[in-house]
Amino acid sequence: MxxxxxxxxxxxxxxxxxxxxxxxxxxxxxxxxxxxxxRPMEMLLMGLGGCTQFDVVHILRKGRHQVTRCEVELAAERAETDPKVFTRIHIHFILAGPGLSEKAVERAVKLSAETYCSASLMLGKVAEITHDFELVPYNQ
Incomplete structure (x- = not known):
């Protein structure tokens, strides 16, 4: 790359x-x-969001779940002094899809965080990363 x-x-x-x-x-x-x-650090945070979103949607689709919406909201805290690395990052997923279950989403988020998302695994070496999600109504 x-x-x-x-x-x-x-x-x-x-x-x-x-x-x-x-x-x-x-x-x-x-x-x-x-x-x-x-800002460059904003790009890093957006890259993390894109990386984990890619994984979650891919994992769900591979499991034959229909995903019609997936948004990722990230909130990060940085160290007060240089280098001002990320110290905490919270990732919130908002998903929708016909028949999409909490169990399937929870599994996909966990697999992304612990196995597939390179950005999460790298940034997790210096920052505490937490995740949650919400399923919103599927509108046709």
Whole structure:
């Protein structure tokens, strides 16, 4: 896996993935940024959310469960002093699907957290990561 980050000006950067996708990152105004993109640490948190969501949906579908909605909300706390690593991360899944059971979702979340999500397993070395989920009504 590869990535390339090009500095544009001040704290503005354009990141390009090895697969050819680009995202803009920027710093806050108090560090010279113009707030034109996500912060690098926000990207890390969003990457964790995307990684675990990918797993959960894949696991559920592989088990022949229909998933019509899956959102992941993340809340993180960081250390007060440098390096300001994540110290706690809470991941909340919101799912819907016809006949989707709590047992199936609980299993998928656990498998993602403990076996498949590389981002969770890496960040879990420095941060306490917790999970919960809610099933919301399936609307056709």
């Amino acid at each position: 590869k990535a390339r980050i090009k500095w544009v000006e001040d704290t503005l950067m354009v990141a390009e993935s090895g697969s050819g996708h680009a995202v803009v990152m920027d710093g806050p105004p108090d560090f010279g940024g113009r707030n034109l993109g996500a």
